[in-house]
Amino acid sequence: MATYPTGFKRAIIVATAISAAIMELIDTTIVNVALNQMAGSLGATIEDIAWVVTSYAIANVIIIPMTSFLAEYFGRKTYYLGSIILFTIASYFCGQSTDLWELVFWRFIQGVGGGALLSTSQAIIFDAFPPQQRGIASGIFAMGIILGPTFGPVLGGIIVEDYHWANIFLVNIPVGILASILTILYIDKKEGEGQHKADIKIDYAGILLLMLGVGSLQFMLEKGESEDWFESRLIVYTAIAAAVGMIGFIWRELTTDHPVVDLRVMKRGTLGITTIFSFVAGIGLFTAMFVYPVMVQRIMGYTPTMTGLSLLWPTLIGVFMMPIVGRRLSAGASPLPFIISGILLMIAFGFYGGTFNADASQWQFFPAHMLRVLGISLLQLPLTNQAVAGLSPKEYPNAIAINNMIRQLGGAFGVALANNFVAIQYAQHRSDLMANLYPGNPLLTERLQSMGGASMRAYRMLEAAVDKQAYLLSYLDTFRIVGFFFVLILPLTVILRQKKKKSPEEIAAAAAAMAEAH
Known part of the structure; x- marks a missing residue:
């Protein structure tokens, strides 16, 4: 006993x-x-x-x-x-x-x-x-x-x-x-x-291929923009290494008798389709938490403490939401309504978060953060629940581990995407803004006069203002991209299996597995 x-x-x-x-x-x-x-x-x-x-x-x-x-x-x-x-x-x-x-x-x-x-x-x-x-x-x-x-x-x-x-x-x-x-x-x-x-038995080949694939892919994503993508020999070699690593890892784990990650479970249940949702959820979570602090400190002059406090109050909503969602799922509720609601809230966050200006206060960001926290709270546990739908209890730990890995990979991809996207959009927005600075433009004349006349100092101040606005617009575009990813996965919810009522024994087995592999 x-x-x-x-x-x-x-x-x-x-x-x-x-x-x-x-x-x-x-x-x-x-x-x-x-x-x-x-x-x-x-x-x-x-x-x-x-x-x-x-x-x-x-x-x-x-x-x-x-x-x-x-x-x-x-x-x-x-x-x-x-x-x-x-x-x-x-x-x-x-x-x-x-x-x-x-x-x-x-x-x-x-x-x-x-x-x-x-x-x-x-x-x-x-x-x-x-x-x-x-x-x-x-x-x-x-x-x-x-x-x-x-x-x-x-x-x-x-x-x-x-x-x-x-x-x-x-x-x-x-x-x-x-x-x-x-x-x-x-x-x-x-x-x-x-x-x-x-x-x-240790699957050394699987471990090395996983490291090669993930590491090379992330390096390519991070450095691609600055190295001019496939014009760079370094990026070409890195892309080849990423392809060899990821394809080799998948082949190895599907063919060896002792895989370090048993990918065969993705053939059963709804784990395969759920990983797409988990990948996008990782993009939403990590990208927002990377872009927002950089934006408000770099553009709006927030102190680090102000930044932290502006994230604190809306995040406390999750303290109340997560237990509610967990109790409902434990009682046998289908995860689908939670997943759909979470996706819709993340779409709203992405497009609403892209509407702010450089004078936005901490409390003006509160509704956007609230949408983000509610969206993530409604997605996390239901996606874990959905990942094991249709699987046997002994397959739960591996399925949940794969689902968590994909979410983290989505987060790493999201941060790299944000960096590259901001660099591209900054150049475009700066070019568009500079196009308006032509001689004879009454708004330009008025702005220069407010800066003390057409002096070198005034032109430097104007250039700094253009840079600041270009970066702001680029960061706001990143929030919209996050929303767009969730728009893409919304139609896929029709593929997800409705959760069937489980026996008490199955619920206990699932809970134990989630404890081991969450």
Whole structure:
């Protein structure tokens, strides 16, 4: 008969797992409000500094689908403790970095460590409660995964404004040390953990092909615009490497008896079509959280703290929405109405978010952020639910891991897309605006007079104003592109399978699988 921790020990286990998960979640959002300061300090462009976000996402994309395999191979407690330690060490070196690419390297290592923290923390909390109390466990974890990203931008804003940006990484060190100690002392190994390591075959080829494909694809997307795409030999070689890596990875995982990621589950159920929705959801989530802080600080003069606070209040809506959606799905509700509603809200966010001007206040952005938070809240859990529709319980962990990998890949793609799209649109908008600055234009004459006459100083001020407006219009176009992606997937909802009522045994199996692979 299974035994479960109680009292003080359970509280410590929950606190340890929640602190590790929140540490990882905060780090995915705390960076966004510091990008301007990092770029200035490291002598990098906004386009290059995006690698600080992207490198972390790429590492997550590689590690997330392998989490179940790595936990089985090393043992869950050992893998969890090693991930916390790796994340903490990488955080220290991120804070000590004096060069952009040094920081990017350590952010990648940090992402390797962070990839295990979220899913394994959830599984540890889940196992601390008996089956009849696992609804409580899910609620506790849901609060943690909402509060982490909510307070990340605010904490980042305060740190960057009052201290050095490096401290957004160094604050992880005491939390990581404490979580490591508590893991050693209070988190027990699962029965049989690590005893069958010799029997597990490692798919080295699959791992290497995944790394080659994802890494090359992301490099091509990030550098394509600045290198003039396929006019550059570097981009051509990178594209070939990406194609070889991704095609080779798919072929390998479909043909080997011991795949690191079993892609065969995509042939069954609705997982294949669901990954399209998850990819676009990742674009919406990550792109908005990258573009907005850069835009308001670069164009509108927001401080990092103002930026964080403007994201805080609407995000708190998710604290109330996620548990409601989770309870409805647990009660047997179909995920389709939630998915359709979430898509419609993200479409509204994209096109409404593209209507602001340079004088917009924090509260004028509130409705747009509210639409975004509501949309993502209505999409996340239902898409996970839909990913396992039609699959057997033993296939759930792998299906959820693939779905999460695709969402992270969508986020990395979205950030790269935003960078390239802003560069293209900036050139176009600047050209259009400059076309209006012709001699004899009464508006031009009036503006020059307000700047003190037709002097060199006035022309420099005018050029700066044109640049600012061109960048603003480019960022707003990016929000519209996000909305457009959701328009494209809306018709595909007719393909998704209606969720059938599951037995209590199937619901319990699904919940356990989601705890292992969320």
